[in-house]
Amino acid sequence: MKSIFYWMMLIPFLVFSQDQQTNNEEYLIVGSAIYSAKSDKMKEFSEGMKNHNEQYHAEGAMGVRIFTIMNGENAYDYMAVMGPMPWSALDTPNPNQEAHDQDWENNVVPYLASEEEVTFWRFHNNFSHFxxxxxxxxxxxxxxxxxxxxxxxxxxxxxxxxxxxxxxxxxxxxxxxxxxxxxxxxxxxxxxxxxxxxxxxxxxxxxxxxxxxxxxxxxxxxxxxxxxxxxxxxxxxxLWIYNQSLSGIGPQVTTSTED
The missing domain is CATH 3.30.70.100 (Alpha-Beta Plaits)
Structure with a gap:
C-alpha cells in the first residue's frame, strides 16, 4: 500500500464543521480507495482488517470507516474513506507509522486480491448538506x-x-x-x-x-x-453500505454544515 494512503487512513471520514472551510485558507479533501479480498481468504482478510482498525483506527484522528460496495463492477469490494482534511495535513509526521505499516503488511496485505482507485476528492461545503x-x-x-x-x-x-x-x-x-x-x-x-x-x-x-x-x-x-x-x-x-464489523469508528457524524 502506498505510504501516503497509510497516513490518510488515520483521518476520520466526514468530521468537520462549516467554519473549517469558510475560515481557513485551505479547502478540504476526502480520500477513497477500493480493496478486494482474495476469494479463498475472506475470513483472514476480515479478521486482519477488523483487528487493524480496532488497534490503529478506533478513535479521534486515527478513525476510519469501511463500506461494502453492493453493485456494479466493484460489487462486494470494500471502500475505505478518510478525511476531510487540508492538503497540509499530509506534512505532519505520524508517530505510529512504522507499527501501523508493519501490521498492515503482515495481517491485511497477504489477503488482498487488489487495491485500486485511490482518489482524492475536494469537498464543496457550500453545495453540501449535513x-x-x-x-x-x-x-x-x-x-x-x-x-x-x-x-x-x-x-x-x-x-x-x-x-x-x-x-x-x-x-x-x-x-x-x-x-x-x-x-x-x-x-x-x-x-x-x-x-x-x-x-x-x-x-x-x-x-x-x-x-x-x-x-x-x-x-x-x-x-x-x-x-x-x-x-x-x-x-x-x-450503493455503499457502512460496514460496522470492519470499521474503526462508529456511524455517528457529530458535526454538520449548518451555521
Whole structure:
C-alpha cells in the first residue's frame, strides 16, 4: 500500500464543521480507495482488517470507516474513506507509522486480491448538506464524467440543484465532491453522495422535477436536464453500505454544515 494512503487512513471520514472551510485558507479533501479480498481468504482478510482498525483506527484522528460496495463492477469490494482534511495535513509526521505499516503488511496485505482507485476528492461545503448529528448507514454514490471545458458551467448548475435539495429535501444529507486529479480516461470528475437509512428510500419518487420547478419556475427542470446532458458524458452509480464489523469508528457524524 502506498505510504501516503497509510497516513490518510488515520483521518476520520466526514468530521468537520462549516467554519473549517469558510475560515481557513485551505479547502478540504476526502480520500477513497477500493480493496478486494482474495476469494479463498475472506475470513483472514476480515479478521486482519477488523483487528487493524480496532488497534490503529478506533478513535479521534486515527478513525476510519469501511463500506461494502453492493453493485456494479466493484460489487462486494470494500471502500475505505478518510478525511476531510487540508492538503497540509499530509506534512505532519505520524508517530505510529512504522507499527501501523508493519501490521498492515503482515495481517491485511497477504489477503488482498487488489487495491485500486485511490482518489482524492475536494469537498464543496457550500453545495453540501449535513444535518446535525446523523449516522452513516447507506450511501448512493453517483460519479459524473464532465465534458472538457465545462467546469464553470457545472458549478453554476450545482448551485441550482443544491438550492432545491436544501430547501425541498432537507431531511436527506448529501455531499458534493470534485476530483482533485481527474483525467479524461477515468471520467471521474464530480461525485454526488446521498446518505439514507432505509432501502425503501431508493424506491420512493423524490419528485426532483416538481421541486426544481417550484424553486426555479415552471419548466426550469426540463431546461436544466437538457443543459446538464450537454456538459456531461454520463455517470456511474454505486450503493455503499457502512460496514460496522470492519470499521474503526462508529456511524455517528457529530458535526454538520449548518451555521
Amino acid at each position: 444535518p446535525t448529528d446523523f449516522e452513516m448507514s447507506k450511501l448512493r454514490v453517483t460519479v459524473w464524467d464532465i465534458a472538457r471545458g465545462n467546469y464553470d458551467e457545472m458549478i453554476s448548475k450545482l448551485e441550482k440543484v443544491t438550492k432545491v435539495l436544501k430547501e425541498k429535501s432537507s431531511e436527506t444529507p448529501f455531499g458534493i465532491y470534485t476530483n482533485e486529479f481527474s483525467s479524461t480516461k477515468s471520467g471521474q470528475d464530480l461525485s454526488v453522495v446521498y446518505f439514507f437509512d432505509d432501502f425503501a428510500w431508493l424506491g420512493k419518487d423524490q419528485k426532483l422535477k416538481e421541486k426544481f420547478d417550484e424553486v426555479h419556475g415552471s419548466g426550469s427542470f426540463d431546461t436544466f436536464a437538457q443543459e446538464w446532458m450537454e456538459i456531461t458524458n454520463g455517470a456511474t452509480q454505486e
